Amino acid sequence: MLKKLLGESAIYGISSIITRFISIFLVPIYTQVFSPSDYGIIALTIASFSLLGLFVVFGLDSASALYFYEFKDPEEQKKPIATWFWTQLTISIFFSMVIISFSKSLSAILFDSPNYYGILILGSLQMIFYTFTSVLQKWLRFQRKAFTTVSLTLATSLLNIALTILFVIYFEWGIEGIFLAMLVSSFLNFLLCLFMMKGWLSFSNYDRKLHKKMISFGLPLVPASIAYWVSNSSASYFLNFSLDQTDVGLFQVGASLATGVLLVTGAFQMAIGPFIFSQKDGPDIKLLINRVFLGYISITTIIVSAISIFAYEILVILTREAYYPSKSVVPVLAFNFLLLGLNYIGALGLNMTKDNKPYMYAVISGAILNVLFFFLLIPIFGIVGAAWSMTLSNIVATSIIFNSSIKRYPIKFYFSRGLQIVIIGAIVSFLANPWVPEQFWIGVLWKVLLVLILVLVIGLISFPKLKLNSKIVTTV
Incomplete structure (x- = not known):
């Protein structure tokens, strides 16, 4: 074992x-483009969305792992996956709309300037599509498909890095380019998720009773x-x-x-x-x-x-x-x-x-x-x-x-x-x-x-x- x-x-x-x-490989490029202060803004933004992500997930990713293995029937195993997915998607859309509505005020609070509201909007949209990426990767891991999981993760990383170089270095879009790259790669993962998980994410697989159990665990x-x-x-x-x-x-x-x-x-x-x-x-x-x-x-x-x-x-x-x-x-x-x-x-x-x-x-x-x-x-x-x-x-x-x-x-x-x-x-x-x-x-x-x-x-x-x-x- x-x-x-x-x-x-x-x-x-x-x-x-x-x-x-x-x-x-990107570090020497970034250190020439961004000052330590710019890195500070990037770090604050990422930290903020990582905190928000905790409320979006609501512990259901861990709960889905537990109940996935308790079900032996492949059809029953769809229930914890779909229940987690629809809950996280709903919550992420709600928080995204709130952030977009108050993006300038939030920018002023976080960075002492309203001028960075654009990266908050990009980050909030990326949060919605990341739901699909998160569910797809965990779904593959639950099935012990290590090679497929790794291939997907690696492809996503390569795509995100390539887009970051394109937006930050070539187009010179600065900090916004980093978060735009994240958004585009997450959107493409959303399309891949719909293709690979046909039948798994159907709302008919959402189980209200199981949802209560998963919430209790998470x-x-x-x-x-x-x-x-x-x-x-x-x-x-x-x-x-x-x-x-x-x-x-x-x-x-x-x-x-x-x-x-x-x-x-x-x-x-x-x-x-x-x-x-x-x-x-x-x-x-x-x-x-x-x-x-x-x-x-x-x-x-x-x-x-x-x-x-x-x-x-x-x-x-x-x-x-x-x-x-x-x-x-x-x-x-x-x-x-x-x-x-x-x-x-x-x-x-x-x-x-x-x-x-x-x-x-x-x-x-x-x-x-x-x-x-x-x-x-x-x-x-x-x-x-x-x-x-x-x-x-x-x-x-x-x-x-x-x-x-x-x-x-x-x-x-x-x-x-x-x-x-x-x-x-x-x-x-x-x-x-x-x-x-x-x-x-x-x-x-x-x-x-x-x-x-x-x-x-x-x-x-x-x-x-x-x-x-x-x-x-x-x-x-």
């Missing part, structure tokens, strides 16, 4: 690597999702309030580098949910989850450390000097992304027992702490303070999630080994990140050697427990 999960994760991971590599996820957004996407607002849009832009560039961790976490998250739910009645499910836990920490810590160690070199290659200060937030945010993926693994036990309330309490507690840390640390430490605020609050949330999950679905996780791996990776990352070598390529060689040594050490710690013939032990 573990081999199947790794195989699906590898497919998703290859897609993430290719897509992110193509995205990184409702606790909404405040949790809002709290999650506060912990991981609201930094732009607090930085803009305490500092300025330039600092928002610098923070965003550093965060973009740190999201390289999503090459691992994104692949695992896309594969783990459908795979674990499809195997939940198997005799070795707890052993599988335990190995996933340790394997995730091992691989992700290596990625986190490598990105942190080479942050300066990456910025030199991809950006210009105005963006070099971004490197200071990379290791903190990279470990924060590690925690986010870990939360997903920790919450598997809660999903198995259909009790998401502890997850909600954990994320809300983390969000409250995050806001408090923002007010305390940003005025003192600037963008680094914002990064530490997010990471410290997520440490608390992660601890609560695992503790609650183990009480309801007992698993003897390899916590001690996982903690050893994270501590070693953190020490290496934070010591090497500030180093700016006098000779660029000589420094690169030394850092490569450092990463190789780290890989060896982590492998020695984790491999004995990841061998296929290993058994769950009574101690951790």
